[in-house]
Amino acid sequence: MRSDDRALLKSTPLFSDLPATAIDRLTYTAFVQNLPAGAVLFQQGDQPEFLYILLSGRVALTGRSAEGDEAVIEFFRRGDVFIAPAVILDLPYLMSTRVLQDARILMIPAEHFRDVLARDPALNAALVRELARHWRLLIRQIKDLKLRTAPQRLAAYLLDLSGGHGGNVLLPEERKLMAGRLGMTPESFSRAFAQLAAEGVTGRGRNVVIADAAHLRGFCAYDDIL
Amino acid sequence: MRSDDRALLKSTPLFSDLPATAIDRLTYTAFVQNLPAGAVLFQQGDQPEFLYILLSGRVALTGRSAEGDEAVIEFFRRGDVFIAPAVILDLPYLMSTRVLQDARILMIPAEHFRDVLARDPALNAALVRELARHWRLLIRQIKDLKLRTAPQRLAAYLLDLSGGHGGNVLLPEERKLMAGRLGMTPESFSRAFAQLAAEGVTGRGRNVVIADAAHLRGFCAYDDIL
DNA sequence: CGGTTGTTTGAGGACGTTCAAGTACTGTGG
DNA sequence: CCACAGTACTTGAACGTCCTCAAACAACCG
Missing domain, CATH: 2.60.120.10 (Jelly Rolls)
Structure with a gap:
């Protein structure tokens, strides 16, 4: 060591x-x-x-x-x-x-x-x-799986990565693996991501930008589900 | 006290x-x-x-x-x-x-x-x-949610209740609540239960009988997923 | 540059939910 | 003991979400 x-x-x-x-x-x-x-x-x-x-x-x-x-x-x-x-x-x-x-x-x-x-x-x-x-x-992950849809789970995960404040986020892993972590297939991940464009989430490759964190929090019930 | x-x-x-x-x-x-x-x-x-x-x-x-x-x-x-x-x-x-x-x-x-x-x-x-x-x-519950279908989750839960050996099982809660625990609606629970009849699970009210535990273990990958 | 792997997109289908109705239970008061 | 109300449970039909399969595209790495 x-x-x-x-x-x-x-x-x-x-x-x-x-x-x-x-x-x-x-x-x-x-x-x-x-x-x-x-x-x-x-x-x-x-x-x-x-x-x-x-x-x-x-x-x-x-x-x-x-x-x-x-x-x-x-x-x-x-x-x-x-x-x-x-x-x-x-x-x-x-x-x-x-x-x-x-x-x-x-x-x-x-x-x-x-x-x-x-x-x-x-x-x-x-x-x-x-x-x-x-x-x-682990409790948060279980609540996530039981109470949120796929796009909501992705949104909440991105907010977590950004510290809850939005702005620039760097994806820590391949999208394929993140999909697994979020309990969905890579295809669903891709579609969920596309859907979040309507909520102000954009990005290419591993760089993602959350334009309006407050709005996204509402979208995925970030504060309600904790 | x-x-x-x-x-x-x-x-x-x-x-x-x-x-x-x-x-x-x-x-x-x-x-x-x-x-x-x-x-x-x-x-x-x-x-x-x-x-x-x-x-x-x-x-x-x-x-x-x-x-x-x-x-x-x-x-x-x-x-x-x-x-x-x-x-x-x-x-x-x-x-x-x-x-x-x-x-x-x-x-x-x-x-x-x-x-x-x-x-x-x-x-x-x-x-x-x-x-x-x-x-x-909690880890088992997460794996359950990510890797098993609704009927498989119910089967695994019933096996847990029976201690893995099958036989008679007494449901500990209302079906409505068990459905929530298993991450599904009461309706889906009911249908999942009906589906398990084909796997040798029968019962009325809170009394359930697992006819062939080994078969049911195979059905829900009981030992593979742990 | 070609091969490999990751990502996106499309079409079709399975699973599970929602909504709605009907049936069976459970407990209460007559 | 029965009638009744309230609740749980089941069943059916329609819908939606997510998955599967397939193909095209992009990115990476030898």
């Missing part, structure tokens, strides 16, 4: 409140792995062997149906810790993970993580907050 | 590993409220004032769209602790809560809960596991 990796850990929500010694205790058995885009870290159903922390690159957690089509559950970026719950409970992963952009990943052996967790109150406290935050993201 | 309430708390996953003194510390400012079916505990957007533990009765967490229709996110029953994340983070509730069946609810002041949480490592550890478990339930 490089020194800037340590600095990165220290800046994440999970580790920022932990003393350096706690971070050391957690990471001294850990190692860094470099993975190219397209690599699969693990498959759903596997028993968890590591806790993963993304040091750089991008990664997607996906679920796969019996027919083989893939739904993105969530994207992760630099600094994110993922699939902690499976490691904590020592239960099979519910999702698969695919590298989207060449990634450096810190891998903490699951057993070791659980050992430290059993002893370190500060880590428990930090993890409670981390899990609580993530819990809310 | 009655003595059998204390016994109930002690039997829940969250509190079972906590010493009695910790439970006392947590509950000495708490009180019990009786609420009739139909009562609303709080609305989405409210600032959290209490952590709720259901001592008896049934309750649903729901999200509401701008048009006013309601989607059930999850049901809770005796012994369940709900909306901990909002209380932990002191952020507005993302959902509303409605009493389905006359309920006795233990209410722990949010401020007090956070105080205890800041001091009690055992509570943190228990909460980490509780949140991790719930996190996995």
Whole structure:
């Protein structure tokens, strides 16, 4: 692990409140792995062997149906810790993970993580907050899927990306993958995007402009559904 | 709080590993409220004032769209602790809560809960596991919504209720509410149920029989999607 | 430059919703 | 015990959204 990796850990929500010694205790058995885009870290159903922390690159957690089509559950970026719950409970992963952009990943052996967790109150406290935050993201996604139409979901996602204020937005992923995250096909994504032109959303490639954020919030019930 | 309430708390996953003194510390400012079916505990957007533990009765967490229709996110029953994340983070509730069946609810002041949480490592550890478990339930629900059709979702839910083995199942809620939980209208629920007759699912009222669990698992990709 | 992959667009169809009507339940008061 | 009201549940028809399949176009990368 490089020194800037340590600095990165220290800046994440999970580790920022932990003393350096706690971070050391957690990471001294850990190692860094470099993975190219397209690599699969693990498959759903596997028993968890590591806790993963993304040091750089991008990664997607996906679920796969019996027919083989893939739904993105969530994207992760630099600094994110993922699939902690499976490691904590020592239960099979519910999702698969695919590298989207060449990634450096810190891998903490699951057993070791659980050992430290059993002893370190500060880590428990930090993890409670981390899990609580993530819990809310999942609730929002469920409400999104149950209460909004495809164009509304896209609009809400774009507003999230813009921080709610509109203006210029840079799409973080391919449209194909964003479609999966939003629970629709790439074709539907494309049509949803075309439909948002009438609501003041324009753009080419990965650059998108939200002309009237207030109007778009109304369109997708941004504040009502939270 | 009655003595059998204390016994109930002690039997829940969250509190079972906590010493009695910790439970006392947590509950000495708490009180019990009786609420009739139909009562609303709080609305989405409210600032959290209490952590709720259901001592008896049934309750649903729901999200509401701008048009006013309601989607059930999850049901809770005796012994369940709900909306901990909002209380932990002191952020507005993302959902509303409605009493389905006359309920006795233990209410722990949010401020007090956070105080205890800041001091009690055992509570943190228990909460980490509780949140991790719930996190996995939400992931399953998201995969359900993104990867399965309506009849498949119903089939998977029935299998969950039966413990995966089939046989007799007692529906825990009105079909109307189960429809919301599964992300469909009551009409679609009814049709989905009718469709499952071809897969060996029969029943009248709240009593349902799964004739061939293995077959139904195949139908909804029960083991593939997890 | 050609091959590959991502994106858009069109046509047709499946799934699920909406609206509307009818049936079965549940509980209440006579 | 029955009549009744209110609610839940089912069923049918029409509609809309989203998906599938297919093709054209654009962007990227060797």
